[in-house]
Every structure is written in C-alpha cells, then in structure tokens.
Amino acid sequence: DSFFEQVPLAPPDVIFHLTATYKADTFPQKVNLGVGAYRTDKGKPWTLPVVKKADEILHNDPNLDHEYLPIKGIPTFTAASAKLMLGADSVAIKERRVAGAQSISGTGAIHLGALFLSKYYPKGAVAFVSNPTWANHKAIFNNVGIEVADYPYWNPATRGLDIDGFLGALNAAPNGSIIVLHACAHNPTGVDPSHEQWTAIADVMQAKKHFPFFDCAYQGFASGDLAADSWSVRHFVDRGFEIFVGQSYAKNFGLYGMLLTAIPSMFEIWDAIFEDHKRERCGCLTAVTRDTVTAKRVDSQFEKLQRSEISNPPAYGARLVNIVLNDPVLFAEWESDLRTMSGRIIDMRDKLYKKLIELDTPGQWNHIVDQIGMFSFTGLKGR
Ligand code: PLP
DSSP states (O other): OOGGGGOOOOOOOHHHHHHHHHHHOOOTTOOOOSSOOOOOTTSOOOOOHHHHHHHHHHHTOTTOOOOOOOTTOOHHHHHHHHHHHHOTTOHHHHTTOEEEEEESHHHHHHHHHHHHHHHHSOTTOOEEEEESOOTHHHHHHHHTTOOEEEEEOEETTTTEEOHHHHHHHHHHSOTTOEEEEESSSOTTTOOOOOHHHHHHHHHHHHHTTOEEEEEESOTTTSSSOHHHHTHHHHHHHHTTOOEEEEEEOTTTTTOOOOTTTSOOOHHHHHHHHHTSTTOOOOEEEEEEOSSHHHHHHHHHHHHHHHHHHTSSOOSHHHHHHHHHHTOHHHHHHHHHHHHHHHHHHHHHHHHHHHHHHHTTOSSOOHHHHHSOSSOOOOOOOOO
16 A cells, blocks of 8 residues: 555646647647746747856856855845845845845745744734735745735726725735735736835735735836836835845746746757756845844744755856846846846737727727736636
C-alpha cells in the first residue's frame, strides 16, 4: 500500500493549461490572450535592450562568481527596490524604518509576506482580496493557513470600479483585517481606483485599522511612469500606514523566466538554451514599519523565514536589475523601455476603441481606453 494512493489528482492551472492548448492548436492566426506576458507587434517576447546591456556588463565582470547570495539577497538590490517603490525622497527610507528581502518574483514576495503574517499577525485575521483577482492570491494565503474572503471590485454595469461595494466591504470587515491591494494595473480587470478613490479607501482602512498588503506587479508598465504607478503605495505610506508591498520584476524588466515552466516547444527549448537560459525570476518584499527597531525585528524574521524556505535567492535576474536600478544612465534607458511597452499597450487599446467606434459597434466601449495595463475586461459575453 502506498500512501500516495490517497493523493487526489489536481486540475491543471487554468492559464498555463490554456497556453499548452494554444500551442497545440494549428490555426495560423491564433492569438494567446491568456497569460500576462508582453508581446511585440510580431507576437514575440521582447528582451529589453537595457537588460541586454546589463547582461553584457555582468558577462564582462571579472569578479563575477557563483557563490551564495546573502539570505535576504543582494543588499543594494533590496535597497534600490524600496527606493523605486517608495520614492527616492521617501520619509520612511530616511527614517530607516524599511525592511526587505529579495524574492522569487512577485509570487515569492507575496508568499514570504503571507508566511510572515501567518506567524506574527493576530490569529484568525482574514485576508480580503478583490473580486475578481489574480487567482494565485487565494492559493498563496490559503497555503499558509490564512483564510481568504473577497471584497467587491468590478461593476459590470459601468465596466468600472464598484467603489461603494468596495468601501462597504472594508467597513464591514472585522477590524485589523489584511487587505490585499493591486498597486496599479489591476489583474484581471484593468480598472484602478482614482486618487480620490484611493484616498477614500485609505480613510476607511485607517479607521478600521486594516493592514494593507500591496501587490505591485506592473510598476512602470501601466502608465509608463514609475512614480504614477506607485502612487497608491506612496499615499498609504505618507499617511503613516505600516504596509507590506510585494514587487515583481517579471513584467517591467521582461524577466519572466518562465519559458520552460509551460509545456515547451522546440523553439522555446532552443531559445532557453541559447538566449534566455540566464533569465531568472526576481522580486522583492518590502515592509514599511513605524520605526527602526521594528524594521530590524521584521527584517530578522524575513531572514529566518527565507532561510528555511529557499536558503538563498537566485542571483542572475537580481544582478541584472541591480545593475540597472543603480546606474543613472541605464535607469533612464529602462524608463524609455517601459514607455515603449506601456505605450504600445495604450496604443493598442486606443486603436481597438477607435475601430469599434468607426464600425458603429453597438454598445459603449470607453472602458477599453479607461482601463490600464495589459488586462481588459471587455464586457463581451461568451456564446
Ligand atoms: N500579482 C499579480 C496581480 C500578477 O498579475 C502577477 C503576474 O501575473 C504576479 C503578482 C506575480 O507574477 P510573478 O511571480 O511572475 O512576478
């Protein structure tokens, strides 16, 4: 008898399963709208020119070795990540009340934060996620034993934000709930709160002593402006909140590093061996706390948790990002690459909208251009 007998068969991941079915489809004009990865107008993945440059620099570094990184990752990488998210002039950074750990992309950052909360946040607290949200949110919190509920977000009638439902749920939630917030470019609706709405959200969360856990997977990728895309996070920090924010460099650096996780085609294996083999997933979990002593304690626990989870984070992707974030010239180039990607997405939305109007398509289509980022809820129904 094997104890494996009782292990149930898990259904395949919906999105990645779709990718596999897409690959198997022989229709020549097929388009994959499933997975959230940037494509050029030829439908191909795009290696950012600035990432190629950073790769060159790394390649030519005579001191490069393959030793372990520190447990919490490259210190200049986590520091630059906090600066990128909170702003170069952030008071929280000046007051040294920020803790951080390098993570395995955004997923790893959210996981580490959730794990921390499962140990140190008051027991029984529920994590609220938007309805709908990125499907992994629920799984990540559930995996560490935190119960998940949702707050209304999408209003099908306006194809926009259900702000009343959202605020109502925040009010009705038990005090001190964990609230997972998409910093920008909400997945999957493409609908973000306005500044005024964020302010109202922060008002209720302050009154209810909720804990904001930001998921920021699209900084600079939404509007093309790094500060504009992190406005929500900075607003909460300015108002004195203690927060967690998980950052992903998958989209804004094109470092998805996932080519071989989906069922690979020959082309992808080739690509992975000869070009993309060095891509690695990197992200960062940052905590803003009330003071330096607290930040130190939190930081020490990040290190302890990370040690038992992965020991040391992978180096390659973080080294590339570290080079770019800490070099003013490359940083400016990166900003230009971000404008290329976000600009193309905005342009595609604009073209689709104009075409729908030009063709006198029945219905209202302004949501296509009001939404931001690479996801769109079209309001179309399946047949
Ligand atoms: N959070 C959201 C909302 C996302 O859309 C994604 C990626 O699609 C992530 C987090 C994390 O992705 P990754 O782990 O690839 O950085």
